Amino acid sequence: MSQPRAILLLADGTTFHGKAAGKIGTTTGEICFNTGMTGYQEVFTDPSYYGQLLVTTNAHIGNYGTTSVDTESGSIKIAGLICKNFTVPYSRHLAEASIQDYLEGEGLVGISDVDTRAIVRHIRTRGAMNGIISSEIFDLAELKRRLDAVPNMDGLELSSFVTTPEAYTLGNPDATYRVAVLDLGTKQNILRNFLKRDCYVKVFPAKSSVEDIMAFLPDGLFISNGPGDPGAMDYAVTTAQGMLDQEKPLFGICLGHQILARAVGIPTYKMHHGHRGINHPVKNLITGKSEITSQNHGFGVSPEAIAQNLDRVEITHRNLNDDTIEGIRVVGKPAFSVQYHPEASPGPHDAAYLFDQFIDLIKEHQAVRA
Template identity: 45%
Template sequence: MGTRDQRTGDGVSRGEAAILVLEDGRTFSGESFGSTGETFGEAVFNTAMTGYQETLTDPSYYRQIVVQTAPHIGNTGVNDEDDESSRIWVAGYVVRDPARRSSSWRAKRSLDEQLQAQGIVGISGIDTRALTRHLRERGAMRCAISTTSSPEQLLAAVADSAPMLGADLSSAVSTQQPYVVEAIGEHRFTVAALDYGIKTMTPHRMAERGITTHVLPSNATVEQIRAVGADAVFLANGPGDPGTADAAVTTVRGLLREEVPIFGICFGNQILGRAFGFGTYKLGYGHRGINQPVQDRTTGKVEITAHNHGFAVDAPTEHPSETEFGSVEVSHVCLNDGVVEGLIARDTKAFSVQYHPEAAAGPHDAAYLFDRFAELLEGTTGAGSGTTTPKGNR
């Protein structure tokens, strides 16, 4: 493809010509943003107006090409504090009107420079509203961005690329070595976090509540979890199809049988749901952004929440379900489409939500869930003991 080595009035370089091709043949032409080359992934849209740095570095976006619905992206540049992991995980990035310069005292470099430094292929200057409407009507689908191929060549390559349905991805983003995030101030509890794609802010939120977190690989066994002296287990967010995570489900079922308190979010909610015996399914276009309305059915309150999920738990919302581990209810629902957004067990110490309560990049409405987790631990352990109180002594 040809290049567009044009410059704007303020001296900002325009990139090469680039195209985005969806698997149904819809094609968009624009300019490269970030690195040049070619990339493949599932096209999804994010409705947040801010927090792009946290989005890019969220491991849950692994193998996805993210379309930002907000037209102006990059205004605050990139800093060294807001990353949610050690790298950018998105497969590609789509924006309409990237900022020509950063305007934040915290910025260390521009977003374009950061994308180039990490080899992330993107496209700008396209009608992201039209693309978003297309995905909303036709569903999330495979796509590619390229500065090197023709539309015909790219469409054929997209057809050969791997779909998200059936993708087992959590092990690819998980830590390979355990590490510890110490409690801030007085140590109260010890939690083992299974890393399916954990974000940096999550153990920090627990640390603020006196919890020391041992972050373990996604394939950690019940014995390895017990070995760290955990009072409870946290099931993290992550990418991929939860229907492929049979080993994780087996581990969580083992933890439930041993009556270990559990708190899960996002992918962890789906794993817990499967452990209870529920199925999971792929949503048409998913929930992604920091402005999703959810009702906490235990209180009746509505909270605005951060989401990043393309799969959901298939559980009845009308009545509790009787499972091997007792009664389980749907605790939260999305007010846009009625999707299950949380589970709570009535006969064992386990609960979960489908969204991200760590508030990175916001909002803060769901921060109470970490308090709820700490309160659960207060009721089931001797503070800081590292051992769960037997059920009969509660």
């Protein structure tokens, strides 16, 4: 199949020429890369990637096609795709469509046949930055004009674009446990992990009040993953503080981890190029065991601030690549969080215990109240 040409322009002026992938058009966002060798459709539909141009480091994208069961939300959430080999023919009997048909159907613009290794090395050196992909505009001056109008991720609130518009429930109303989820951009497999542990789940919009959430009479509270800068989400921080006041078990993942940290006075910061992949080693400081984890975040929790506030926050997990904070517990509260994604099955089950830990905390809380 002959593909039209396409161009990628980065904010620092670096240009890459390749071929169009997906829809013919123009798209912008912050460029980032993911090192996973499989799971491209799960990544495309992860709400945490909203507003980002994704570079896939695996050489072939599309070789096993696409299927509706491999999605983490109702639609593609990345802003654009950048890959090396865009493989339209596929060899998977469960697949429902080719990568090209899938991207065209979702209206996603992409570029292929570019040196993704060079792009990744550039991001690792220069840091995350905005970019523009186009398969219809090739005037660099016009592309730069459009790119200059794109806001930086630092300071950008995005959860309100991907959260559920209305609260909804999942599971059996007579289940053993009731879990309230604050949806900042939750993945479907997180919800499935709760359902498999005999939970009746109610998912609430990002800007729900604590009063609305507690009217569900939950046994446990959860703050989900999601996109954007946690420093621009005072509304979620206020909700998290109200959740902590309820003295109920509270669990946070990724953005939920950052929001929980900010709720107890620990700031977050923009990382140089973030962590995105399914092979990040993390050490559990409580058990001494290490885990292979799945990660997707461009912001982190300040280790310096935690070191000065050990009476409020205990570090439970650290990244073995760069020593960043990967997990915390709130001192004196039944609340904990991790920066990585236990529901993504890395390892493949290294981090699944975190959901069991949350359920155990609910059981302990119920036993004390009984």
